Amino acid sequence: KNQVEQSPQSLIILEGKNCTLQCNYTVSPFSNLRWYKQDTGRGPVSLTIMTFSENTKSNGRYTATLDADTKQSSLHITASQLSDSASYICVVKGTNAGKSTFGDGTTLTVKP
Amino acid sequence: ETGVTQTPRHLVMGMTNKKSLKCEQHLGHNAMYWYKQSAKKPLELMFVYNFKEQTENNSVPSRFSPECPNSSHLFLHLHTLQPEDSALYLCASSQDEGRNTEAFFGQGTRLTVV
Numbered sequence A: 001k002n003q004v005e006q007s008p009q010s011l012i013i014l015e016g017k018n019c020t021l022q023c024n025y026t027v028s029p030f031s032n033l034r035w036y037k038q039d040t041g042r043g044p045v046s047l048t049i050m051t052f053s054e055n056t057k058s059n060g061r062y063t064a065t066l067d068a069d070t071k072q073s074s075l076h077i078t079a080s081q082l083s084d085s086a087s088y089i090c091v092v093k094g095t096n097a098g099k100s101t102f103g104d105g106t107t108l109t110v111k112p
Numbered sequence B: 001e002t003g004v005t006q007t008p009r010h011l012v013m014g015m016t017n018k019k020s021l022k023c024e025q026h027l028g029h030n031a032m033y034w035y036k037q038s039a040k041k042p043l044e045l046m047f048v049y050n051f052k053e054q055t056e057n058n059s060v061p062s063r064f065s066p067e068c069p070n071s072s073h074l075f076l077h078l079h080t081l082q083p084e085d086s087a088l089y090l091c092a093s094s095q096d097e098g099r100n101t102e103a104f105f106g107q108g109t110r111l112t113v114v
Helices: none
Strands: A004-007 A010-014 A019-025 A030-038 A045-051 A056-059 A062-067 A072-077 A086-094 A100-102 A106-111 B004-007 B010-013 B018-025 B031-037 B044-050 B053-057 B064-070 B073-079 B087-094 B103-105 B109-113
Touching: A004 A086, A010 A019, A019 A030, A019 A086, A019 A106, A030 A062, A030 A072, A045 A056, A045 A062, A045 A072, A045 B103, A072 A086, B004 B087, B010 B018, B018 B031, B018 B087, B031 B073, B044 B064, B044 B073, B053 B064
Parallel strands: A010 A106, B010 B109
Antiparallel strands: A004 A019, A019 A072, A030 A045, A030 A086, A056 A062, A062 A072, A086 A100, A086 A106, B004 B018, B018 B073, B031 B044, B031 B087, B044 B053, B064 B073, B087 B103, B087 B109
16 A cells, blocks of 8 residues: 555546645655656656645645645645646655655646 | 756667666756656656765666766666566656755656567
């Protein structure tokens, strides 16, 4: 069982709509949590990085939240654009040996 | 552009061939990584180098041989690969292996083994 679980596995929304992606993790002890956007066939690009003490972080239309008590994070995308169509990956880094655990990703499709 | 450059972008090789993947960064980072991404599977960390020294090898078969001649360059030498090795191979770099350092990824090399 993966220590980082993302939901939904895939999502289709209309352009201009908002959406929220979820990431639940069991990695402990926890160092940081990152959200990446990966376009098909390309490398992941960092969206946000949050440490234990941070509850929310924004990057343009992307807002990530973190609840370290419940070990949950969400990525909220506002006013979606066609270019938001991609895979969104949640990565949790533990403090033990600093290893990162990757979620399976959520595939987002934004339709006109 | 993230500052991490991978070449080639696409590679098709036979099972008896020998090829190398190259990764280059001029971000001043000291840690570099190789990842494998197979279809419908999460990213898998293969190797980690910190200050040119290998610090992690996640049970990768010996047909994959990494080389890190300096902190800016990382190679992955390939020989006698299998069709199941076909995947997107991603290189990343970070300031160091510290807990809260950001990793920057290259665009990846799409490898097909025939």
